[in-house]
Amino acid sequence: MRPFSYWRAENEASAIARLAAHPRATYIAGGTTLLDLMKDDVLHPDLLVDITHLPLRGIEVTKDTIVIGALTTMSEAAHDALLRERYPLITQALLASASQQLRNMATLGGNLLQHTRCSYFRDPVFACNKRVPGSGCAALVGENRAHAILGTSESCIATHGSDLAVALMALDAALEVRGPNGSRRIPLANFYLLPGATPEHEHVLKPGELIAALEIPTTFNASRSTYFKVRDRASYEFALVSAAVALELDGSTVRAARIALGGVGTIPWRVRDAEALLQNAPLARETCAAAAEAALAGAIPQRDNAFKIELTRRTLIRALTMVGGIA
Numbered sequence: 566m567r568p569f570s571y572w573r574a575e576n577e578a579s580a581i582a583r584l585a586a587h588p589r590a591t592y593i594a595g596g597t598t599l600l601d602l603m604k605d606d607v608l609h610p611d612l613l614v615d616i617t618h619l620p621l622r623g624i625e626v627t628k629d630t631i632v633i634g635a636l637t638t639m640s641e642a643a644h645d646a647l648l649r650e651r652y653p654l655i656t657q658a659l660l661a662s663a664s665q666q667l668r669n670m671a672t673l674g675g676n677l678l679q680h681t682r683c684s685y686f687r688d689p690v691f692a693c694n695k696r697v698p699g700s701g702c703a704a705l706v707g708e709n710r711a712h713a714i715l716g717t718s719e720s721c722i723a724t725h726g727s728d729l730a731v732a733l734m735a736l737d738a739a740l741e742v743r744g745p746n747g748s749r750r751i752p753l754a755n756f757y758l759l760p761g762a763t764p765e766h767e768h769v770l771k772p773g774e775l776i777a778a779l780e781i782p783t784t785f786n787a788s789r790s791t792y793f794k795v796r797d798r799a800s801y802e803f804a805l806v807s808a809a810v811a812l813e814l815d816g817s818t819v820r821a822a823r824i825a826l827g828g829v830g831t832i833p834w835r836v837r838d839a840e841a842l843l844q845n846a847p848l849a850r851e852t853c854a855a856a857a858e859a860a861l862a863g864a865i866p867q868r869d870n871a872f873k874i875e876l877t878r879r880t881l882i883r884a885l886t887m888v889g890g891i892a
Contacts, residue, residue, distance in 0.1 A: 566604050573615040577743065577777075580616050585745045585773030587612045592775055594636055595670040597663070598679045606689055607680075607696060621674075621777055624648070629783050632741075635674030635776040639663070639729070642673060650788065652781065654809050657792040658732040664801045674776040676729050677740075677756075678768070682803050683712065683723035694720045695764040710869040711805065714877075716831035717865055721764035724828055725757065726803055731827035732792050734835050735809040738781045744774030757832035764831075785823060787811040793884040794827070795876060804828030806877045808884040812848070819843045819852075819889075826860060829877055836860035839881070853885040854878075 574580030584590045590612035593599055602608040621636040624645055631651070633642060642648060643659035663671060685691040685703040692701035704712055704722050712722040730753070739752045751769060758766050770776075790811035796802040807827035813820040822843040826834040839856040846852050857878040864874055885891075 567606070567609045569603075569610060570612045571615065572612065573617075574619060577616075577619055577621075577775075580614050580619065581744055581773050581775065583612075584614050584775075588772070590614055592616050594672040594675050595638070596675075597667050597671045598675065602680060602687070605687055607687055616775065626783075631781045631783060633673060633779045633781070635740075635778055636672045639668035639671045639673065639676060640665070643668065651783075652732075652736070652787050652790065654732045654735065654787065654790040654792040654811060655729070655781075658728040658794075658807075658809065661792065661794045661807075662728045673729065673779060676727050677733075677776065677779075678770075679726050680767075681723040682726040686723060695723060695760070695767075698763070698765045705867070708869060709867040711803070711828075712867055712870055713831045714829050714864045714866045714870060714873050715826070715834050715861075716759050718760045718762065718764070718831075720762050721760035721831065722867060723760075723764070723831060724803075725830065725832050727833065728792065728794065728804065728807060728827060730757075730833040731807055731825045732809040733779065733781070734833040735811060735823040735825035736781050736785065736787060737823070738779055740776050741778040741780060742770065742774050743777045744771055746771075748777070750780070753833075754835060760831050785811065785821065786813050787823070789814065789888055790823075791884055791888050793880060793887065795880050796828075806873060806880045808877075808881045810881070810884040810888050812843075812885075812888050814848065814889065817847055817849075819846055819848050822856075824856070824860065824881070826877065826881070829864075829873055838862060843885075848885070848889040848891065850882070850886065850891060853882045853889075853891075856885065857881040 591610040593613045622634040625632045691703040713724045794807040809825045811823040822840040839860040
């Protein structure tokens, strides 16, 4: 690990000002990903601004939104009674992430900002456009079983690692962001950037900005929902494929659907075409299968991950039938 300076922020304004004044500074909260990457010499900030003690924790219900402070830990959110009741897919996504020890430390904001788990990004020996722009993408010619099939480019095929982001993407969540120029609200659908030719740019945060809160609209009833994750082992493993599904039903007819996929996209992947196909349709296996086909439109498999096409199809059908109560 390279040398760095540490500064503990006493208030939000000083944290933002300190970071904005240092181009190679970064915020640290739980640090569960950042410190690993610093030890591996993948990231090397010269200043860590500790925001752990800022008042950005807790869960608040307003008229039409649930607001969750970005420094709320994954464990705190996973065991919150309100979220368990209204948003089972969020609880399930959190409990399917990391380990209990890491969830006790990791914050929701940090989880949404975690870097990819691509092994080539995390090993400086290999070429990676995300780590060193213009150096190439070793995954394109190397072992790429775990990589993306949706949203890829000639520069990057790395998947996004957050389970929580997939669930929030399905729920039309937004982020409250604060920075040197004040605060702004960013829909999660507009937050992450496709890799294109510039995979080093992963999101739309500007220098000095921090995520203050997550906002989940209560206009959609997500009490009938699930987060279904398929992985190589039962715990402490990232998704090969995952599906976040929430349905509003009128008898056996789908009044509205919300669906996002994980483990297959370069960003958390919302599948609106599949949602549109389900809306006002009877929830039957045939309809679920058609929705799964629509969800995979534009998929481009690599040499080692073509199996993700069929695995995604089966995962989404399974999640839809579980939520819909289809035998």
